[in-house]
Each structure stands twice: as structure tokens, then as C-alpha cells.
Amino acid sequence: MTPQLTDNYMVTIAERLKSAYARIAIATKKYHRNEHDVCLLAVSKTKPADFILAAYQQGHREFGESYVQEAVDKITQLANYSDIVWHFIGPIQSNKTAAVAENFDWVQSVDREKIAKRLNDQRPINKAPLKVLIQVNISLEDSKSGCHPDDLAALAQFVNDSPNLVLRGLMAIPAKTDDPQQQIQYFEQLRACFDRLKAQYPHIDTLSMGMSGDVEAAIAAGSTMVRIGTDIFGQRS
Template sequence: MITIAERLKFAYDRITKAIKNSHISGQKVALLAVSKTKPSTLIREAYNANQRQFGESYVQEAVEKIAELSDLNDIEWHFIGPIQSNKSALVAAHFDWVQSVDRMKIARRLNEQRPSNSAKLNVLIQVNIDDEETKSGCAINELPELAAFVANAENLELRGLMAIPKKSETNEQQQASFAKLNACFTQLKAQYQSIDTLSMGMSNDVEAAISQGSTMVRIGTDIFGPRT
């Protein structure tokens, strides 16, 4: 049986190869291990293999795992799923990063609900880069206003952008969507010094995302196996 450590090594080797092929000077790409639906025992196994950044999409499940793994005090927890208003307080209280802020209402709630004794909540704005009706994310024309609010919020730190492009049949189509998001990222980065993270790319499109400037890829199945 392949171990979590071996799967992680494969994922990092894949990232390293993609960076080399991208020919982007100085590019660094972080790996977010997407652990949603997976038990805390597997997260601990990944932690013991030196993985520190983990992504969760289901609030209640994540909060329970965060409590179970509270002895691992250098884990970095990222919330990457849709945020319901009635769950925003839990997200604000328990996570280090939120990658799925897509509207002003949620940004305001997270800012108001972030505990006063916690560091600023790192925020990525989720963009609906391909204008899909069924997908979360703000429209590109809404991005400047939302970014300005997050950047000026007392308890939030604007760190960048995230997107889940539409499924594409070809590498060229994947790259086109990622290039569009990278253009938004570059424009915002020129305005806000805190911006440094472009979260795009998952198991099926890591190479295309990295070729277009991704600084963080989100990989779940290739590390933990199929979702339960």
C-alpha cells in the first residue's frame, strides 16, 4: 500500500517538475493538502511527513478535526469551501486562511467575527473566472470593490485570489482560464503590498496552473485518495 508520505513526495515532485517547465523566474508553489472528508488520523500522518498546510470545505467537520489536532500547533488551516452566513463565525474563529470570500456580506461578517486575540485572518478572494452560473466566486468587475474592503478591514489581510475554472478538454483551454486570473492577480498586486498568493490548480490541472503563475495548488485525491 502506498503511504501518505509517498503520495506527498509524488505531489511535490510533480510541482517541482511543473515549475521547471514553466520557466517563470523565482516561482515558488505551495501545496495545500485538501483534507476534507478525511479523518484526523490521515491529517496527522501527513503532518508527520512534514506537511503543514491543510484545506477544509465543511465547517463543522473541520472544527472537530482542528480540535482533535490541537496539539499540532503549527498546522495552517485553510477554509476553501462556500461560506454560509450562519457558519461565518466558526470560520472566523478557527481558521488561519479563508480562500473563498466571494461577496461583501461575508467579508464584513468575517471581519466583525474574528476574535480580538487572533492574528488577522488571511483572505483570498474567490473569482468566478469563467462566469459559470453554478459556481461560487465574485465577478471580475466586482473584484476591485471587494478587494478594497478586505485590504482596509481591521481584522482581515488581503493575500490574493483563488478560482476553480470550468472543466476543460484541452491544456490550452485550462491555461486560458488561469491566465485570465493571473492578469487580475497582477493588477491587484500592483495596488496592494500584502498580495502574494494565487491559489489555482488541483489534481487534474496542476501543470497548466503553474505554467500561468500559480503560487499555491490544492491537491486532495492524489494525497489522501478518493473522497468518502
């Protein structure tokens, strides 16, 4: 375990977490959404296990990680906190799929059949099926991970047919912009993909979109999960 946090820093995380929840509550009220329909995923990548524990002590349970070995180390350190729900949200390399399949509850960044197949084949039989979000490259950026929207239907069918995976919805990281209307436009495109997919798979329920800079736009467009890191844990070191 990393050195213990000072009391002041634990208070800071508690205050920031409270502020993040309040931000969601304000946005959901503004856009006539139920605040309980939007989950806050605390993105803890690059932060030590003690930071996660500080948020846990405030009642938070959902945490997102992007770097496999760093995440596995923290999951191991916090193994006694069995009600933590771990989400993998980063790009997935083929040689890392076993560690992801063995340690996480959710994977939000499945973008191709090869990765889905490896996760399915490597999921331990003593664990519940892995909850999967398909990452969509909604702004069609060459530098971004995610499947092309045209490939979404085939990938969703593959995930849905995989016995050790459960298709739960979609995730995206759109092109960065400070223009709220452009933010909403990207999110509405993903929402349209989600709605079409839900017509075929009525059980899907998760639309993971929105981060610290665009939470309000994401909630306006129908996000059910927002991913917030810096506003809770501070700048990355």
C-alpha cells in the same frame, strides 16, 4: 480521534505526498519557476484527522477544508499540533462565518462583502488577522461560487480596509476541462486579475489556482498555491 491508520496506509499517504511534491517540482522546472514559490495545499476534506496526521508526520503543514463542522472537529482533535495552518476553501454560508473566523488561519473563498464583514467582525481579538483570498468566478459559471471579475476591485478594497482581515490574493476554480490550452487560458485570466490588483495592493502574494487535474497548467500561468486532495489522500468516501 478516528481509529489508527495501518502502517501500509500511512506509507501510501507519505508516497503520494512525495509524488505531489515531485509533480510540482517537475512543472516548475518546465516553466522556469522556482519550486519553492509554489505552496502545496493538501485538501483534507472528508478525510479523518489521522490522515492529516500522517501527512503532518512527513513534514507537511498546510491543509484545506471545505465543510465547517467537519473541519472544526478535526481542528479540535489536532489542537496540540499548533503549527498546522488551516485553510477554509469551501463556499461560506452566513450562519457559518463565526466558526470559520474563530478556527481558521486562511479563508480562500470570500466572494462578497457581506461575508467579508462578518468574518472581520467575528474574528477573535486574540488571534492574528484572518488571511483572505477573494474567490473569482473566472469562467462565469452560474453554478460556481466567486465574485464577478467586474466586482473584484470593490470587494478587494473592502477586505483591505477591514482591520481583522489581511488581503493576500485570489483563488478560483475554473470550469472543468481536459484541454490544457483552455486550462491555461482560464488561469491566465485570473493571473491578469491578480496583476492588476497587485498594482494597487503590492503586499498581495498568493494566487491559489490548480488542482489535481490541472496543476501543470496552473503553474505555467503563475500559480503560487495548488490545492491537491485525491492524489494525496485517495478518493473521497
